[in-house]
Amino acid sequence: MRIPRNAPVLLVAGVLTLAAALLASCSASLCRPWWALERNLEGQLVRIRGPRLASPEIVQVVIDDATLAEGLWFEQQEQIPFWAVGMGSLPWPRARYGDLLEPLIAAGADVVVLNVVFAGESVFGPADDKAFIAALEPHQQHLVLAAEMVEAEDQLGAGAISLLRPDAVDAAELDKLSLGLSNLFPPEHGARFLQPEFYATTLEQPLGHEALHSLPVAALEQAGRSLELDLDGQTLNFYGPEPEPIGMDGSCSTLGHGFLRMSAKNVINPRQWAVHPCRERVDGAVVLVGVVVSGGGSALSDLPSPFGDLSGMELLATSTGNALTGDGLRAWPQSLPQRGAFVGLVVLLTLLLAFYRTDLGWRLGVLFACAGLWFVLGYGLMQHRHVWIPVLTPPVALVVGALLYGGEAYRRMSIKRRLTRRWLERCVDPSVVGPMLSDPSDMEALFDGQLKSVSVLFADLQGFTALTRQRSEQGRVRVHLEQLNHYLDEMRSVVWDHHGFLDKFIGDAVMAVFGLPDGRGESTEAQSAICCAMAMRERLVHMNRLWQSEGVEPLVNGIGIASGIVLAGGIGGRKLGGLSVIGDTVNLASRLEGLTRSLDQSILFDQRTSELAGEGFAIRSLGMQELKGIGRLEVYSLSERG
Template sequence: MTRQQRNRLKSGLLGSLVLASLAAAWPHIGPLGELEQSTLDFRYARFNRDKRMSDRVQVIDIDEESLKLLEPTYGRWPWPRRVYKELIEFLSVGEPAGVFFDVQFGEQQLGSDDDALLAETAAATGIASFALGLFDEARPGAAPAEKMPEDFGERFALDGAGLAGYPLGAQFRNFSLPNRILYSKITKIHSVDAYRDHDGISRRMPLLFSYQGNWIPSLTVAAARAALGAELPPRYDHGQLVFAGEGGKEYRAPIRGDGNLELHFYSRGKWTAPIPIAAAIDSAMKMQRGEVEDPASLALNPLEFKGKVILIGASAAGLEDLKSTPIDSAYPGVLLHATAISNILDQDFLRRPSSLQRWVIALLAILLGYVSTLTIERMSLRVGVPAIAGSAYVAIGFLLFQRYGIAIDLAMPPLLGFAALSHGFAYMSFMEGAERRRMQSTLSKYLSPAVSAQLIAAGSDPRAEIGRTEELSVMFTDIRGFTSLSEKLDARTVVERLNEYLARMTDIVFEHTGTLDKFIGDALMAFWGAPVKDPDHAVRAIRCGLQMRRALAVLNESWLRTGALTQPLGIGMGVHTGEVIVGNIGSERRLDYTVIGDNVNLASRIEGLTKQYHIDFLVGDRTQELASQLFVFRQVDWVKVKGKSQAVAIHEPLCEVSSADTDRMLNLKRSFESALGLYRKGAFLEALAEFETLHRETGDGPSAVYVERCKGLQENPPENWDGIFVAKSK
């Protein structure tokens, strides 16, 4: 195997590992899971099966037309409860398996005995189940704020003996029962709560709820049990809720990890046509008034409901029970329950591959992408093979869904396969070619063509990184007395103040287009002019330093005012401009983009000199030369820094020439440099007088240094005086 082939294999294996890991995490990454779900929504909208909803489920719909037709008789919504009393009496004639309300009757109807009549009818017929609401979600295990009535568990709760391990979803802190009169006499209760996904679309249905240890059936479970004639409570068995129907036949509903049933929607027109409640009430009133002898002669024959479950809910927009679903953006909530019930009765569930199967399918798509790009030479086949395979896979996905109700992933495998394909193409067309060209260009500069060709063929790269020499401006900053200050403060305060300081200084470096090289304890190193060349690098470095000075003053004022520090921080800044080596420097395991060279060391020495002259900012001679037209400088000294045999001139940037302080700073510059000229001529007594005057009038730090220096030189005059100061420390 050639080195090129080995590199291809390594690239493919590494990419496969990354993408296979992404495939494993895909369902748990919100946007990716939602993308996958959107492909299922599309299948429901365009490729849904032809199966009809179970005819054992019938919805009586409180629709817009019924609201209009019944308003003259019963007034505006909400209607008197006698409407539902008459409806239950009418429906009971047909001996349905049950009547289940998706409407809550929490408030008592005042001024009439309708609630009592409805309660008595419900108790007498034994077919009606009423809705309760659960709300105020809480963390699992949190104690509910409202306590259920003491008799609730005995009268309405399911026996939970077989429900151990059931994955409950949301927990609740509050509830809404049917009003006091209804609650006292009714015999059946269910919850009507339904959930939406994060995108606001309803795709699942909770089946059981637990409140204060009471297992409460959803409308779906209550109706399914009634339709199946289940006398025993449901039980939980390895991810399935099991119903025992007539004759001991088991009906199993697959439960997701959040305790919900994933709905298997029916196409529009395939669900049992809802009956407008106005039509049901009209037939009920005709029967009540004795207008017909045979119920079969009614427009709505109650005998047709025998053995069915009847759901009473609303599709009228004003009643606010319309949900967004993959089928319809205004889907009546009661149809969600009807869908879930039909799924259970017909054992008609959406089927998905297992997590392992999904991952294997994705892995095969990834491998196909890499094999196509890294092993097939002909471009037409590189593109054609995965394109044909991907199209066939999607077509099979649509077919499996439409014919068998199997939902394979239609986003993850194609996208990961495309990612593998793209990575393979990128590697083949860019990475290898670019690497060969880069190695050829670099190695040819210091190796013979024959040796270069040999190294390239073997894939050997003797470089970590080859830098370049550039004239840059390098800055060092350091906090004055930080070590002693840190000894007086606790570690947390030290870290907090240091982080605030470094964060602000870093922002300023970036604002002035500098490159942050590194932090060295409380020190900072930055440079200008690379990686992007900038002829104004010296100017930008000086402006950065002046802004750092102002920013530190603001930080100190804030820290002292709030008590975060008891004394202000000081700073020293040094900038020097010169040729340095810049590039990625280090080992193959760790590279840093940095600068090295004698001029970098000199920048550090210049920063250190700020302490000796009691000022916060010094720059080298070349820096001053490049920025002299824009700033007011004063030359502070000629210095032989440690490790250098030649003296260097150091300057203090006083202000920008456009500053309001320019006149004052020019006066300071003239006075100081006049005294400095005397000092360099060896006229120490005259220089001493001028430095003392300047220090007394302005408190100037360098002047104070020269006062002491002149006194010493006056007492011990030097031989061969050249005006150069020799720094003994860094």
């Protein structure tokens, strides 16, 4: 069964499409390295995008190293303000959070989120808990406290999920407090960082407790803000690197990118807060309060984001901003089967587009261009539509396709050039084959077909058919073949000496073309053809003398030359073909050679050859002659060399 020429290309397209679809539909647990590569690529695109503007309605107040250092300084003084007691170390007295809450509410904060789990009794005693409850009571409609889901194991190793919640919510005075889960689960290798709400909605809540939202959702609900739907199906869309707190000498007029962050020491200190440059930004804002200290606290040092390590506070602010503005990132398509079908369709259509044309430049250009455009599309959808499409698998499949196409084309080109060289070395002087193949595109264009102005020479032995029959009857076949091969070798040498192209041997006939593959001018080629014919005659005289001395009958040849336009190209089929010429000029040269017998002339040529030869030859006209299949034409011959 014959296999179509395009079968390998179609096979490559099918295999790549199937492989891309399977890879795109593979789960993160099975194809973890591949998913990790895609997450790294997504991170690179986020870094290329750079930091972006965050919502001005979200403000962070952090207990940082500077806050603790200032608390230690106050403890060394003789008189310590009440709000600075215990401020120099963690954990803080719970009353200090009440002191921090008061100025924020007074500045107009819509809601304050305390991202600290106040589980159990305070280490500073019951008085601290009472002071904390008293500070919360008048502002509980503007508060959200943190709870945390933890997994504990018993002595037998069995695990159970329990909820750590502030004891303050059980106080009768705090019946309007809102709770939210503070859990942030680092993603597994190869997975995206999902929104905290995903865990709040998927984890089984402990019995006896109400279902809790994540802190970002609880905060926005407490503030009465509208929420982005399907938040649990989104991933975090980061705003930038970890911000530095705005100092007392800072400016809030042009904050640039990221969230506004203030140090707790500037808020809890009444004198500093009264003149803080960013105090007005708290009015109407969602304020997140938490701990961010070096060497511990809420820093997630083992979880680098595209912008570096981010603290739990920054991740909380990022999730809150995504929920408020609706710019969390969504994966599309969402299900793995849909993802595989989508990627497979994209790869298949692109490969078919590349296969639409056969030239290698088109195929490689389409595949590499589409791979690059896919990255641009992925970046654009991430930037403007907040959507992640599979950014890695389609470009990789297309680049692999381009490499396979290129490798196959190079292999076929190498085979073709090797066969062309081998064939040319039989047709022209081997010393000129290298320059001919220096530009493969020219040779390929010639094989595809071109009209050429050439001079065609036919040389045929007269009476050779009868001589073949006679020697066969005499049992002198070996002598006969040796004489023929000697003759053909000498004729080939003469043709090459005159820059001719040996088109073919037709039995005992020789066909040569002058002006192929590259011409030197019509006149030069016509003169070379005539000189070659004369040299053939001279060489045959010398060979006949040698043969006669060996007792072998001499040979006689006739030569016809015609000049004009021929169709040059690859002729003879895929396996046995080569560069050759066809056309009226070829037929005319053959008919002129046949006419040498009846006119008793060794060399004949047409009028066009006579005109091109110029004055360097003694040319005489033999008048109008009838040529079979052509008609009456004026024929010329040589009398002597001028």
